[in-house]
Amino acid sequence: MDLVERALAGERLALARLLTQVENDTPAGRAALDRLFPRTGRAHLVGITGAPGTGKSSLANRLARAFRSLGDCSPARKVAVLAVDPSSPFTGGALLGDRLRMKDISGDPGVFIRSMASRGAVGGVARATAALASVLDAAGYDPIFIETVGAGQSEVEIVRLAHSVVVVDAPGLGDDIQAIKAGILEIADILVVNKADLPGAENTLRALENMLELAYPAGSAERRRPPLLRATATTGEGVEEIVRAILEHRAYLKETGGWQRREQDRLRREFEALLSAALVARWREQAGSRAVHELFARIASREVSPSQAAEEAVKKTMGCE
Ligand SMILES: Nc1nc2c(ncn2[C@@H]2O[C@H](COP(=O)(O)OP(=O)(O)OP(=O)(O)O)[C@@H](O)[C@H]2O)c(=O)[nH]1
Ligand SMILES: [Mg+2]
Structure with missing residues (x-):
């Protein structure tokens, strides 16, 4: 069996190596992508974005676990988390990935976690993320969570890759963060105020509620209004509701043809x-x-x-x- 076959057969090491080839855009990686393409298009790609430190990784961790134990299909779902780390000259993106990897799901063979550094050009990161997601999709992972820090153009590009976008907010962020928020609210399918255990969570909820009122005036049903949820990733409170909202959004996309539309747009852009x-x-x-x-x-x-x-x-x- 070659590397692709072994990865498809569930060998994690082979999958990791294949992902490295694809991330580095090697000839073997490109050939593998072409081979895998017919097997893609099944996974639900869920973007998790928001300002730095809002709890995206913690939530991704909780969500991955929750989806693993849904028990709505057998054999159990395989879930993946792709974390696109900000290109920091200090961490090189490695620290955050390590932090995520250290969490308690790392021992579960049905969960695959991968972090990649967001170095290089905008198109490059977005394309590499799309390529890694395709490999995981072909290997049977569903859903695939894609974590990005919602701060710039490349993040918006990456998020456009997703079928569903969860925007994570938290109390206690500075003013400069408010501007970031306005931009990413536009792309939210599900809004979560994390760190609901902290003082100020109510204010954050109210502020978002007001922004939603303005963006989605009563009576206008042009666009689907994203549900506004609260969670505490550290304890897992509210995670079940987010899972439900993700499943609902998936069903909504399938019913309305939005799933196919997003898919076609994405493939055309690619x-x-x-x-x-x-x-x-x-x-x-x-x-x-x-x-x-x-x-x-x-x-x-x-x-x-x-x-x-x-x-x-x-x-x-x-x-x-
Ligand atoms: N009090 C509280 N702390 C939380 C909660 N969720 C996450 N944290 C803490 O917030 C910090 C950042 O959490 P992460 O999950 O790494 O946040 P992130 O959004 O992935 O961070 P970046 O990837 O660096 O942008 C950690 O110290 C977490 O333990 C929560 O619900 N309540
Ligand atoms: Mg993180």
Whole structure:
């Protein structure tokens, strides 16, 4: 059996190695993705995002355990957690992953936890996350939780990968965090105020409730209003309700066709991104580095506009000239 077959057969070490190949975008990793693609599209991808330190990892841990013990299908579900760590020059993303890994689910063979450092370009992280999620999907993990710190563009990209997005808030965050929140509320399918045991939780709940009133005025049923839940990840309180909300959102997506729509949008975006990258690479190769330099110089000196230059390059690359 080769690595892909062993990973599909449930060998965790093989799966881990396969994920590394895919994350590093090696030729073997790319070939594996192509092979696995027909087996993907089954898993429920659940994004967990929110400001730093709100309790996303703790909740992911609780949720993974809760889904393991749902007992709604046999054999029991296999659950995965993909943690995309912020690219910190201090931790290199390793610390958070270790913290997550140390938690008590690590001994459960039905739970697979993987952390990846969010280094490199925006498109790169999002693409790598999508690729890792596909591998886990093909290997039968469902749901797959994807934890990201909701602070920037790359996180929004990663979250667009998910079918359902859980936005985690907590009391006691600074003002700069409020601005982050406004952006990620837009993408929430489920809102959770974690650390409900702390003073200030009621205020946070009320503030979010007000924001929801504004965003979803009574009587307008255009968009589904996300449920607002409270939880304490440290004790597990409220986790059952989040599980229910996730299952409800899944059912809602399946009923309304939203599941298929999200899937198609995602695959189309992935295809287009790959096509753009391939065309740029082909153009560079065909034109040669000298011509590429000259074209950039003509753009910089305002001789041609970027759009004129692009049009010219497309004509040449596509062989119309
Ligand atoms: N009091 C209280 N503390 C909590 C709760 N949930 C998490 N914490 C604590 O908050 C801290 C951060 O928790 P994490 O789960 O690492 O939060 P996170 O959002 O994953 O953090 P980053 O990944 O660094 O953004 C830890 O010390 C947790 O023990 C809770 O419900 N109540
Ligand atoms: Mg975390």
